[in-house]
Amino acid sequence: MSLTxxxxxxxxxxxxxxVATFVLGAVVQPYLAISMGAFFAAMYYFxxxxxxxxxxxxxxxxIDDVYDRFLP
Structure with missing residues (x-):
């Protein structure tokens, strides 16, 4: 996997x-929304x-094919 x-x-x-923090922030407590947003980002990244x-x-x-199409 390249750096880009x-x-x-x-x-x-x-x-x-x-986006997850913003959307969840309207429904749940802010600390929980931040934790869930970080969880979703980590889940995607890892x-x-x-x-x-x-x-x-x-x-x-x-996803790699899309990256190859648009990134150098």
């Missing part, structure tokens, strides 16, 4: 954390299969 792919994973994880599907390798290959 890793940076893209970090950026997407950060966006996921921010597994890149956040939904736990048995087809995780296929999803990761598809």
């Amino acid at each position: 792919h890793q940076i893209a994973d970090i950026v997407i994880g950060g966006l996921l954390a921010g 597994s890149r299969n956040p939904w736990g599907s048995p087809n995780g390798a296929e999803y990761n290959d598809a």
Whole structure:
């Protein structure tokens, strides 16, 4: 995995954390929303299969193909 792919994973994880925190912040306590946002970002970054599907390798290959198409 190249450095640009890793940076893209970090950026997407950060966006996921921010959106999840913002959405959950309206429903639950702020500390729980922040924790859940960080959990979702970590789950994406470390597994890149956040939904736990048995087809995780296929999803990761598809994400890598998108990265190859748009990143140097």
